[in-house]
Amino acid sequence: MPTLTKLYTMQEASQHNTKDNCWVVIDGKVYDVSTYLDDHPGGDDVLLAATGRDATEDFEEAGHSKTAREEMRALCIGEVDTTSSDIPELEIFPENQPPGYPKKLANLTKQYWAVPVAVVGISVVIGVLYLRKK
Structure with a gap:
């Protein structure tokens, strides 16, 4: 029997952006890293800064080891719903x-x-x- 994968929108994943409730999106998968924040070698601020957007590029640039990638599997809670038509809220900045x-x-x-x-x-x-x- 195949395992059902929970689908999340990027907007839903981005709402989990606190130290007690932190999700990151890497390679289309959603990871709940709340319990891992204190153990992350780069510090919790790196993971907290990765919330609310696709952090795949940041993850790849950091050069994570094979062990790190294997540890991520336990933190995966689902995938990003690519069929969703979420439009992120725009921010206004000075020119x-x-x-x-x-x-x-x-x-x-x-x-x-x-x-x-x-x-x-x-x-x-x-x-x-x-x-x-x-």
């Missing part, structure tokens, strides 16, 4: 500001702060060592 700019900038600064700090730290160490030799 000079691109949509989602503050949120994207905040996410980048949270995720990638270590790289510039490491570059500066290594540069200082190399500079000190170079000056000591002279």
Whole structure:
């Protein structure tokens, strides 16, 4: 007997966007990651930022391991209903500001702060060592 798959609209999936109730959509599948937020190696803010949209590209760019993909199977609760004609609600932004700019900038600064700090730290160490030799 085949297993019935629950279908969800993107709008329905996007409403589950809190720390206590968090769903993400990856490759057309809906995952309830609420219980996994504290265990996610990238932090819960990465998963919370992925709600409300298709996070497939973000997931693939992060380079998840085979083990991570296997663990996802247990969190899958259904699939996105592609026959639905959901139209997302439009947001109004000032002309000079691109949509989602503050949120994207905040996410980048949270995720990638270590790289510039490491570059500066290594540069200082190399500079000190170079000056000591002279």
